[in-house]
Amino acid sequence: MMSTPPMLRSFLLGATIIAGMSCTVALAQVPPAEQPPGKDNATVPPTEPAPLADAFSAPSPNAPQGPGVNAANIPDGPPAEPSEATPMVEQVTANPAHDDWPGYGRDDRATRFSPLNQITPQNIGHLKRAFIYHTGSKPGPGQVNKWAAETTPIKVGDGLYMCSALNDMMRIDPATGKEIWHFHANEKYESIPYTAACKAVVYYTSSTVPEGEHCHHRILEATLDERLIEVDSEDGKVCEGFGWHGMVNLMKGMGESVPGFVAETAPPPIVNGAIITNQEILDGQRRWAPSGVIRGYDAETGRFLWAWDVNRPHEHGEPKEGEHYSRGTPNSWAAMIGDNALGLVYVPTGNSAADYYSAMRSPEENKVSSAVVAIDVKTGEPRWVFQTVHKDVWDYDIGSQPTLMDFTRPDGSTVPALIMPTKRGQTFVLDRRTGDPVLPVEERPAPSPGMVPDDTRAPTQPWSVGMPRLGFAPLKETDMWGMSPIDQLYCRLKYRRAHYVGEFTPPSIDKPWLEYPGYNGGSDWGSVAYDEKSGILIANWNNTPMYDQLVSRKKADKLGLMPVDDPNYKPGGGGAEGAGAMAETPYGIVVSPFWDEYTGMMCNRPPYGMITAIDMHTQKVLWQRPLGSARANGPFGLPTHLPLNIGTPNNGGPVITAGGLIFVAATTDNMIHAFDIHTGKEVWNDVLPGGGQATPMTYEYKGKQYVAIMAGGHHFMMTPVTDDLVVYALDNTN
């Protein structure tokens, strides 16, 4: 599910001198915690999960929400019936002005393509820093670093709008970085789920408030502490006509929770007047975690419109008093995308709660997990579903935002299509009207029934055979890597000690299993960029396997794995990206990178990150190359300062400009890179003050083209965290 981000640093050589000796030293060490326990894993049969009176109820259905869960103490009011949205006027993202970047993916199709062409491969040597803006959000003294801003600013007219990692919103001057206004969300540290992130704000033009009046143009965000907030774009003051003093409480109807369990990090799309919300639920906590419900709210008033709740499929209203949305259902944390013409919102879903154990999921959940679900924005009724993994127990939830395109068939007819990149590296191209594949998808046999008693794996899995794969062949023992024969041997041993029969190796209890491409593999939340004119699709992706093992409840207790809402929970005692309690199931889960835990280097050979250009007319790879250098990575966490293009793990998407350039940061070398789109040659780069784990954007203001990147860093990628938005422009233009 919300396994957003992941991945450690890479590694690398520098190795040389320490050639083998390091390892002898390392061997004397005690293995770091949170490694799969291996063969000595408990072989006692798992205890049955405690039977629940009502399988889809919360741990205690009538328990009030914990303190701080309704962050702004917004009064809830009675449960609302379904209703329809106030009609919408055309929004700026429908046909963006050429100099604007008005939405997260720039336009209504999330192309991440800008028609600006002032910066070109020829003059890019003159691209220099124009200004740095500080959002003011970074870890305070004594706070565990959970920061990764992941923010892409938007630019409309005279304003550059963005949110901070803790959901403050601000407007800044596009030419100077001077702050025009700053809205304080007053978010608490406790509300940070796995990561403090805010990917983008949303620009909305009202259909009921006339031009020139307060809140005609609004900035909307969804927050980590589950609020929708609308402010005026001119003064940053809340829109009183929206919700309760400009805010809507999204925890209404969610039942028992604690701060940080449920959060929003993606910008909610507005489709035909309906704000659509999804939410990230902390991974690996318990089977009956809060609901993955998808909801619609009126963009004008904040009024509740409908809910799509997987295990209450025909109830679209809010839950009655004392009830709540069905728990443990697949949560969606990726950025969604709307389709005003078809009246649909495309929801990339994640997995049911307790990702690695599927025996307790309902048939309804099994139909819609790790899928694209098209929901009618008038009624909340799903119109079609396309599943990318059947009965997912690998955390192959979808992190990417779909990109819309018009696909031309060989016979010349055009299909309104949707490109859905996945963590598997399989990119599906679907008909937006029906969800049918536009390019061939094959159901291929997968290992079944699996290794876990009473939890059978699906006999087949879908493969998008018509699109190039964003990934490599299955791992072999000879792919194991290291600095010396000794650490390479250690990785070969780890490989042989694990179960591995390819991408769909079923989870196992007796020994670890290799999860490859891994939950950070393929395309994650960075998503893809698409140039409709040339038909070139740009995707950057990861090649980072994981080493996982199911552990008995007894063992999980011994390891101290507890769900976040347990009174005895200690921060660091299991979380979204590492080991998880998976309470209320028979097993806990231990997840670690497939690495040499002594040197901190990945066990598989480089590259660990790639960037690929695909011609969508022919579905052929135009070029492909490793992305990211070894300069800031190395064994034992030491930077090598080597400009070797090893290809590092990367999180954050690419941007294409009409100037023939691709801008992408994302890598763990803390750099922003520019590539010539036609050759794949790196024509420019710059070292950022922090990790560039965000998608850049570009805009023009007063005749000058700018490129902006949030160098917010990423705690899990171990890149430096800053609050710096770095903005570039050519130094030879006026």
Added chain:
Amino acid sequence: MSAFTVPQTAGGWATLGLAIIITLLGLPLVYMGAELAFLGGSWYYIIVGLAVTVAGILMAMGRVAGGMLYLAAVAFTWLWALWEVGFDGWGLLPRVFGPTLLAIGVLLSLPVLRRIQNARTLTVREIA
């Protein structure tokens, strides 16, 4: 008479140090390589691990044969690495880089080993 002698020169000390390092690097290759072979993986590591460990011990005893054995192991390693990954830079790095560095050291130590060996032969002859 002990097979090991206290080095008399800086070169002798360096050679002994190198021999100890090579022995220490060989042991984990044997230990983990045995498990790898047992689990159905490559046999290279246990074979070369044994060769390297023995080479290190012989070098510590001041035997030219130790150095020659290490060089042979590295030559074999090159052949094996090329067979396993071809001329792939990233693939060759862990397999041959460190061993080749050490092989240079061993080459440099050969004259020292030869001197120690000759000296001992001489001593033995004198005693005889």
